[in-house]
Amino acid sequence: MKPEYHKNFRKQFDKLPLKIQDKFGERLDMFLQNQFHSLLNNHSLTGEYEGCRSINITGNIRAIFYLKTESDIVFINIGSHPELYE
Numbered sequence: 427m428k429p430e431y432h433k434n435f436r437k438q439f440d441k442l443p444l445k446i447q448d449k450f451g452e453r454l455d456m457f458l459q460n461q462f463h464s465l466l467n468n469h470s471l472t473g474e475y476e477g478c479r480s481i482n483i484t485g486n487i488r489a490i491f492y493l494k495t496e497s498d499i500v501f502i503n504i505g506s507h508p509e510l511y512e
Contacts, residue, residue: 427458427497428497429498430499430500430501432501432502432503434502434503435504438504442487446483446484449484450483450487450489453466457481465482467481467482468481477492479492483504487506488505488507488510489501489503490502490503
């Protein structure tokens with residue numbers, strides 16, 4: 427599986443503390459090994475993000491992505507739960 431990063435994701439990611447950026451790297455490695463690892467809480471979204479999925483990076487930070495093809499994913503946003511969903 428090959429991840430891609432939307433420009434909005436990159437912009438938000440660059441604003442995150444290094445500790446959170448490192449945690450994303452850890453969770454991405456976990457995701458690439460097993461998309462549905464229990465720590466990721468990979469789930470589908472509705473509303474504004476219909477057709478996308480979300481994974482947990484920390485207790486409050488989420489990364490939103492969609493499947494471009496069966497082997498490619500695109501991360502489109504990252505941020506705290508309130509930033510993304512309210």
